[in-house]
Amino acid sequence: MLARSLYNEDHQLFRESVKKMYDKELVPFVEQWETEGLVSREFWRACGDNGMLLPDIPEQYGGMGLDFKFNAIILEETALAGTTGPAFGVHNDIVAHYIHNYGSEKVKHEWLPKMATGEAIGAICMSEPSTGSDLKEVRTKATPVDGGFILNGSKTFITNGINADVAVIAARVGDDSGAKSISLFVTGCDVDGFTKGRKLDKVGNRSSDTAELFFEDMFVPTENMLGKQGEGFIYMMQELPQERLSIAISCQAAAQHAYDIAVDYVKERRAFGKAVFDFQNTKFVLANLKAQLQVGWAHLDACIEALVEKKLSTNEAAAAKLWHSELRCKVVDDCLQMFGGYGYIEEYEIARLWRDARVMRIYGGTSEIMKDLISRSI
Template identity: 45%
Template sequence: MQRTFYEADHEAYRDTVREFLAREVEPHYQRWEDERLIDRSAWLAAGKAGIVGLAVPEAYGGAGVTDYRFRCVVAEEIARTGVTSFGAGMSLQDDVALPYLIDLGTEEQTQRWLPGMAAGELIGAIAMTEPGTGSDLQGVKTTAVRDGDDWILTGQKTFITNGIHADLVIVVARTDPSAGARGFSLLVVERGMPGFTRGRKLHKVGLAGQDTAELSFDQVRVPGSNLLGTEGKGFLHLMEHLPLERLSIAVASLTGARAAYEWTKHYVFERTAFGAPIGDLQNTRFALAEMLTEIEVTQSHLDRCVLALNAGELTAVDAAKAKWWASELEKRVVDRCVQLHGGYGYMMEYPIGRAYVDTRVHTIYGGTTEIMKEIIGRDIAAGMSAPA
């Protein structure tokens, strides 16, 4: 079945992305993985090439591209080349941090921050998770108390993507302890603010080059002008932006699954056992047939979700469905592909070995599979209780 999802402009952009990765990322990637940190120069190169900051309006130095299919092209090429640590940081910038600033930022804030983010000069992060909260956002203990026009921010965050490099951190803080879900606000903490410190660079199972950190805020004085969005509506702002974050993880998961399948398809027809390619064994062919079918069926659904996002119609429930299904599919496919590679699948010099550790987190971050199912289940229950 021919896929008609992309147009000529998307394929032309694919050539740009592919050339950029071959020139600026692939030659350095193993060193970044060994050093457990992507060079900041890669961000500058990405900004210059138009690989990051796509949705930043032209008035602030970006391309002003809101068609998410261009981001899908980036995800596909990153998966194909196996540079997933680089892709994770870029995705956090474009699919998580930037939308908050674009959608909620005042004119002063957007003029101050967006040009640098579009150029790759400023790196963003969002700090939701705390050591004791995990997926329970309403359990956030970080607090911000008014002091004149400023806020005094105190608390700790963990598992923060881009945490080491981040110049701007969107912090979820409790600003009114008595207001429940209406008591949260978003504050932008900038590099160098007194009391803002970074803890250890976390040593993850995979995504070695992507910096993930613990962050600490000890009586950080945040100017009132760094309040993002509306005071007390931080939780609402999070709920409005989580569908895009979850769809981006779904896209990364499916592109990862397809890349793993393609690597394995070629491998099994090159590798011989018992005098013939292992791709000629019925079990191998059945495995390939099953994986390809699941990938193509899921691709059809995700394409519809991306088009719904473009139209402003993607719901939180549909994003949750896409996220849990695609990430669990990727987990199954990658595991099966490792098996078909045999012993070589367990070697890190093979891309499938790296994928085995890099992609496992997709069922966890952005909301676990269990949380996604709970969101969907609540929606089903609400529909049953509604009057006919």
């Protein structure tokens, strides 16, 4: 990889502390979380204790008042440690930002400090059984009543759905169809009318809990509406570039990790009297992946810098999400091939990395939707 100029000495020190913490608190537990289908709450607490939650949220709300590059380091190191289970992207980069950017002071003080310690875990609830890509078709209904709204509806595929303590929910106020009647609400997950459904049984990324959620006559006070009524869709479009870049960061680092373990493997494994690495095909496949990873890191760094400077456009973020998620799938597949039969056996990490990769082309907006967004800028 080319030397990265994105990060300064403070960032590097932070990276070292994250790595050290992961050696103790993450790496030994990955397999357990995979089996349980859930990252432990103790881990979230430990992340809070180590200053890894809400790095770029101002200190007055419990965050650290740093820049997004610290968030990026957490995402990179998590994937480089061999998992994308802990959903930092959702908690740090999405939910905290909706609350911070659009929440009332009361809501910010109620939830952000708890999210910063790991006492409260966040979920973002947009997708529904009948709509995912087309978010303006959200059917969850928010009916105005004295002092607030009554929510009825359901969500599905919600990351952190089982662990969540606080949720940001997209719902429709009034009977009008389309984007202009969508508003966003924040609520605790222990209120009357909020039910967590089953934990979904996924192909990969199993240590990240994904669930259905149901709202039945659930009261949400007026001050828990984020921003203005009817502007929820605009806020979602404003926040999606950061969500998509978070996914791109995880993908690039996960691809790098798969490449690294494949290099180690082929240098050890022998066939026809020599190391698998010594076949010209192996070297060429690895050389090709190495070149793509090098280009990928340079592109990613430019995108992170642009986001920090608030210059990353919707279509540029979509291109990053598209390209890095496709790269990850290509790299893990080529790497699995180099493991031969062992690559298909669960005991080998590459098998899990291969399963984990697939969803990256689906969530946060599918590859097709990313292409649609990019094409609108042409």
